[in-house]
Amino acid sequence: MANKAPGQSSWHTYRRLLGYTFAKWQYLLLASIALLTFSGLDALAVYLLGPFVDGAFVDKSFDDIKWIPVALLLVIIFRGIANFIGTYYIGYVGAYVIKALRQSMFGRLQYLPAKYFDHQVTGNLLSKFSYDVELVIGAASKSLRSLVEDSSKIVFLLVVMIINNWKLTLLFLVVAPLIALVVGYTSKLFRKFSTRMQQSVGKITHIVEESVAGHRIVKIFGGQEYEIHKFEHANARYIRNYLRKVMTKAASTPVIQMLVGFVLVAVLAIAARPAIASEESAGEFMAFIIAMMWILTPARKLTLVNEILQTGIAAGESVFELIDAEKEHALPGKKIGRCRGKIEYKEVCFKYASRKDKALECVSLDIQPGETVAFVGRSGSGKSTIVNVLPRFYDLDKGEILLDGMNISELDLDSLREQIALVSQEVVLFNDTIANNIAYAKGYASNDPRVVEAAKLARVLEFTDKLPDGLDSLAGENGVLLSGGQRQRIAIARAFLKDAPVLVLDEATSSLDTESEKFIQLALDVLQENRTTLIIAHRLSTIENADRVIVMDKGKIVETGRHHELLERNQIYADLYKMQTRSASMTEGVP
Numbered sequence: 150m151a152n153k154a155p156g157q158s159s160w161h162t163y164r165r166l167l168g169y170t171f172a173k174w175q176y177l178l179l180a181s182i183a184l185l186t187f188s189g190l191d192a193l194a195v196y197l198l199g200p201f202v203d204g205a206f207v208d209k210s211f212d213d214i215k216w217i218p219v220a221l222l223l224v225i226i227f228r229g230i231a232n233f234i235g236t237y238y239i240g241y242v243g244a245y246v247i248k249a250l251r252q253s254m255f256g257r258l259q260y261l262p263a264k265y266f267d268h269q270v271t272g273n274l275l276s277k278f279s280y281d282v283e284l285v286i287g288a289a290s291k292s293l294r295s296l297v298e299d300s301s302k303i304v305f306l307l308v309v310m311i312i313n314n315w316k317l318t319l320l321f322l323v324v325a326p327l328i329a330l331v332v333g334y335t336s337k338l339f340r341k342f343s344t345r346m347q348q349s350v351g352k353i354t355h356i357v358e359e360s361v362a363g364h365r366i367v368k369i370f371g372g373q374e375y376e377i378h379k380f381e382h383a384n385a386r387y388i389r390n391y392l393r394k395v396m397t398k399a400a401s402t403p404v405i406q407m408l409v410g411f412v413l414v415a416v417l418a419i420a421a422r423p424a425i426a427s428e429e430s431a432g433e434f435m436a437f438i439i440a441m442m443w444i445l446t447p448a449r450k451l452t453l454v455n456e457i458l459q460t461g462i463a464a465g466e467s468v469f470e471l472i473d474a475e476k477e478h479a480l481p482g483k484k485i486g487r488c489r490g491k492i493e494y495k496e497v498c499f500k501y502a503s504r505k506d507k508a509l510e511c512v513s514l515d516i517q518p519g520e521t522v523a524f525v526g527r528s529g530s531g532k533s534t535i536v537n538v539l540p541r542f543y544d545l546d547k548g549e550i551l552l553d554g555m556n557i558s559e560l561d562l563d564s565l566r567e568q569i570a571l572v573s574q575e576v577v578l579f580n581d582t583i584a585n586n587i588a589y590a591k592g593y594a595s596n597d598p599r600v601v602e603a604a605k606l607a608r609v610l611e612f613t614d615k616l617p618d619g620l621d622s623l624a625g626e627n628g629v630l631l632s633g634g635q636r637q638r639i640a641i642a643r644a645f646l647k648d649a650p651v652l653v654l655d656e657a658t659s660s661l662d663t664e665s666e667k668f669i670q671l672a673l674d675v676l677q678e679n680r681t682t683l684i685i686a687h688r689l690s691t692i693e694n695a696d697r698v699i700v701m702d703k704g705k706i707v708e709t710g711r712h713h714e715l716l717e718r719n720q721i722y723a724d725l726y727k728m729q730t731r732s733a734s735m736t737e738g739v740p
Contacts, residue, residue, distance in 0.1 A: 162465045163458075166289045169246045176238045177293070183235035184298040190228040192305030194221060195443060199313065199436035235298065243290035250282050254471050262477045263542040264502065272355020273348075277471055280350045281464040288461025295454040299447035306440040306447075313437040317416050321441060342394035344463040349387035356380050394456075413441060478544060482561040488553045488568050490518040490650040490681030492539070498547035499538055508534040510704040511548070518650075521677060523684040523692035525725065526701035535701070536653055536683050540566050552651075570644040572673070573655035574687075576636040578628035583613055584620035586628075587642045595620040599646060607642035607672045609635075634669060641672050652677060655685045689726050698722065 170177060201217045254277060310318040360376050417438075494514040500507045508531050516522050524532035537543060539550060541557060550557045557565055578586050584595030587609070593600050604610050604620060612635055616622040628636040644652065654673065670691070686692045693712045700708035700715065700722045708715055708722050715722035 158466070159459075159462050162462050162469060163288060165469060166246070166285060166461070166465050169249050170242055170289045170293065172249070173242045173245050177242050180235045180238035180242065180294070181297050183231045183238070184294065185301050187228055187231040187235055188298055188302035189305050190224045190231065191302055191443070192309050192440070194224050194228075195306065195436055195440045196309045196312070197221060197224075198439060199432040202432035202435050235294070239290050239294045243286040246289040247282055247286055250285060250468055250472075251278060254278060254282070254468060257472050257474060257476070260476045261474055262544075263537070265474060267501070267503070270351065270355045272353070272358050273351035274471070275358065276351035276354045277467055279354075281467045284464035285461050285468055287457035288465055292454050292458040292461065295450055295457075299450045299454070302447040303444055303451075306444045309440040310437050310444075313433040313440070317419065317437065321412050321416060323412065338394075338397045342390050342397065344466070345390040346387060346394065349383060349390060352383040353380070353387060356383055413445075416441065477541070477562065482559050482564070483555065484561045484564040485553075485555065485568070488650050490516075490568075491551075491553050492516040492651070492681060492683075493551040493554075494535070494548070495551065496548040497535075497538065497545055497550060499534060499543060499545055501543075507704045509538070512704070512706055514699065514706065516681060516683070518681055519679055521682040521684065521694075521696045523686045523695040523698045524701060525686045525689060525692070525698060525722065527725075530701040531704040532685050532699075532701050533655070534704075536655070536685055539651075539653070539683070540569050568649055569651045569653060570647045570649035571653045571655070572637075572640050572644050572676075576628060576640045578624045578631075578636055578639060580626045581624060582618075582621045583609065583624050583639060586624050586639050587620075587646055589643060591646070593646075603642040603646035606645045606675055607638045608668055609638045609642045611668075612638075634666075637669050638672065641669065641676060644676055650680055652680045652682045653685075654682060656687045656691070689722075689729055700725075 197217050197220060201214050258274070307318065307322075310321065356376070356379055360380075492514075493516070494512050497509050497512045498507060499509040512531075512535060514535075524535060526532045534543075538545060539557070541562060544558070552560070552565070552568065579589070582595065584593075584600055584604075587603055588597070588600050600620065601610075604613065609620075613619050613622060622630075624631055624636075624639070628639070631639070654677075684692055684695065686695075686698075689712075692698060695712065698708075698710060698712055698715055699706055702721060708718070708720060710718070710722075716726060
């Protein structure tokens with residue numbers, strides 16, 4: 150799509166949107182028939198006025214036209230029924246399109262690689278689900294309604310005009326090419342301003358999302374005015390593009406209406422000439438004029454549908470950008486049962502797209518089943534990356550990683566990740582019950598023995614037993630209703646329940662107070678038993694009992710050994726340890 154010309158891209162997007170619309174073709178067909186009937190009955194009502202005027206006011210023969218009021222009454226009744234059916238089922242199709250697009254976007258979102266989220270603003274993603282997808286309904290269904298209803302109404306009314314006076318009708322049609330030129334020019338402007346508006350909404354959503362998530366930081370650092378200024382700038386940008394779009398709409402509609410109006414005046418002037426007036430009756434001329442006046446309304450609505458259509462297409466391009474985003478490379482691979490936990494890194498190289506230097510450079514390492522290995526180093530040394538490539542959050546640039554002798558790139562992705570449990574420093578909890586957070590994605594009930602046992606091992610029951618609803622208590626958004634230690638215990642319980650042979654600990658106790666750390670460290674000691682454990686360590690005092698410590702610097706392994714061995718060597722690890730010990734001593738000495 151990126152290589153196509155703008156016109157081709159818009160047409161391609163519109164065809165895709167119509168694909169979603171025509172998935173419910175039965176309802177669309179029913180709605181179209183109803184709207185065609187509605188438009189035809191409108192034109193029939195206008196046509197019947199001709200013989201009625203001639204019979205009632207010219208010929209004074211009521212017996213010949215007494216059936217017309219009855220016919221008009223039936224037209225009004227069936228017109229209302231047709232309008233209801235058309236409106237409802239067009240709305241039904243539109244609702245289906247929104248549902249299907251949101252489902253497609255969310256489904257794709259779950260399988261996008263980590264690098265996609267590294268370069269995405271959360272507000273832009275949220276805008277696609279809320280703002281953009283709502284605009285798509287304009288191109289997918291509302292525009293179709295107008296095209297069917299208003300176009301057919303114009304056609305039917307033109308038929309009435311031709312029947313009554315075809316010469317004047319030809320004069321009326323002279324304006325059509327000029328209207329097409331105006332609509333074509335405004336289409337480009339509508340699409341351009343609509344795209345800019347969507348980008349502005351994404352920025353606004355992002356600023357609000359950041360402000361809500363970081364409201365404590367905003368308050369403590371006095372950033373309210375700074376945030377207000379940022380929001381004001383983004384809001385003003387949206388308004389600028391909105392007003393440009395309004396100006397385009399405000400200018401195009403009167404121009405089209407004036408073109409039609411000029412023709413209307415010309416028709417009236419010519420129709421008054423004796424040579425023309427003598428060819429038709431008063432009723433026929435009245436029906437012609439009413440039909441011509443009624444055409445102005447659907448003609449005006451058709452000019453507005455261009456705005457709806459272009460806005461919807463611009464929104465559709467944003468929506469399909471997410472739907473078309475490349476999934477993780479999850480080719481069919483070998484499924485495995487429970488692995489032993491032997492891990493081998495062989496000449497592993499990796500570089501983030503946004504950075505110049507390699508995050509990992511020719512790293513080779515063997516980890517035995519059941520071994521606890523800690524990775525330490527300064528910020529940016531590669532200790533987090535070496536763990537993140539194991540579950541294939543990122544694909545390697547070079548080298549390979551083996552799990553029990555099998556290349557992880559050849560394994561089924563779900564099967565690989567089933568072997569790994571994660572407990573991180575920043576615990577992710579969902580706005581659900583504590584039990585459902587422990588049994589995430591497994592669907593176990595809160596009284597399931599497996600959930601209860603995991604909660605017991607992680608010492609979760611020690612605080613949930615004091616809550617009115619126990620394990621059924623709500624955790625709140627990202628665990629806001631719980632303390633840091635309680636959130637961490639739930640994360641550990643989740644790992645207990647998964648019972649994976651490989652465990653990744655991303656400094657699970659670094660942000661806790663001493664008492665909470667003691668409880669959690671006891672739970673982690675139990676969790677690590679008979680598991681291959683990889684620890685990303687920031688506080689070196691927590692890894693003194695690790696089987697091996699891997700010291701990393703600039704993407705390379707620079708030291709390996711046990712805690713006391715590395716201290717005796719008095720190199721990089723010893724320097725890091727002394728620095729942290731001195732910092733801790735100074736902190737404790739502060740009154």
